[in-house]
Amino acid sequence: MATILIDLDGTLIPLDAWNPVFAEICTYIAKRAGTTPEEIWRRARRRNLELLRALDLRAFDWQRILAETAAELGVDEVPDVARVLERHLPAFRLNDGAVEALAELKAAGHRVEIATNGLAYYQLPVIRRLGLDELVDGVRTSDRYGCPKTCPQYFQGADVMIGDNAVFDVYFPQKFGLYTIFYGNWEEEAAAHSQRMQIDLSKAAPHAVVTNLREIPRVIQSLFSS
Numbered sequence: 001m002a003t004i005l006i007d008l009d010g011t012l013i014p015l016d017a018w019n020p021v022f023a024e025i026c027t028y029i030a031k032r033a034g035t036t037p038e039e040i041w042r043r044a045r046r047r048n049l050e051l052l053r054a055l056d057l058r059a060f061d062w063q064r065i066l067a068e069t070a071a072e073l074g075v076d077e078v079p080d081v082a083r084v085l086e087r088h089l090p091a092f093r094l095n096d097g098a099v100e101a102l103a104e105l106k107a108a109g110h111r112v113e114i115a116t117n118g119l120a121y122y123q124l125p126v127i128r129r130l131g132l133d134e135l136v137d138g139v140r141t142s143d144r145y146g147c148p149k150t151c152p153q154y155f156q157g158a159d160v161m162i163g164d165n166a167v168f169d170v171y172f173p174q175k176f177g178l179y180t181i182f183y184g185n186w187e188e189e190a191a192a193h194s195q196r197m198q199i200d201l202s203k204a205a206p207h208a209v210v211t212n213l214r215e216i217p218r219v220i221q222s223l224f225s226s
């Protein structure tokens with residue numbers, strides 16, 4: 001039986017789930033900085049992208065990114081991200097087919113772990129709130145491994161990576177010998193990520209592409225029977 005890793009943001013839950021959290025914090029900072037929330041978000045994203053391109057773990061430390069963005073504009077107080085998240089958690093939802101896919105993979109005897117670049121401090125409350133902890137055997141976060149989904153130790157002992165990010169869920173895991181299943185539109189996302197991350201993805205290709213999470217158990221079955 002296989003050890004299967006599945007991504008959280010953009011895969012098990014919609015990519016925009018966090019938007020209200022960031023919107024609230026950006027509004028708070030913008031008011032004090034005398035600018036717009038959009039401008040705060042643009043600056044925070046730029047900082048995040050610089051760190052992402054450097055494959056730096058701090059790309060996922062939103063408290064730090066938002067605090068640095070605020071400080072740049074003379075604002076030295078920023079709401080606690082985890083606390084704002086807690087208030088928005090009741091609105092978080094799973095993507096269609098998530099529960100069914102996880103339950104079926106488990107029933108087939110596989111070990112299933114959530115594998116996210118996010119920090120445990122932010123991701124564990126989301127995982128618990130949605131009951132995902134009851135459906136999987138473990139959770140891998142980047143802070144636990146000391147690197148994002150870019151280093152061999154992160155993928156140790158795993159056979160498959162499933163996710164929506166062309167770089168972190170396909171390019172790197174493939175490099176370390178994992179089967180990869182991409183969730184979404186591969187051509188479109190690979191082109192966008194290749195440009196954003198400045199990584200050549202022209203030779204990368206997932207072993208399978210799905211557009212609904214319910215397709216995953218069947219794809220896994222065919223990967224391991226061939």
Ligand SMILES: [Mg+2]
Nearest residue numbers: 007009010164
């Ligand atoms: Mg993702």
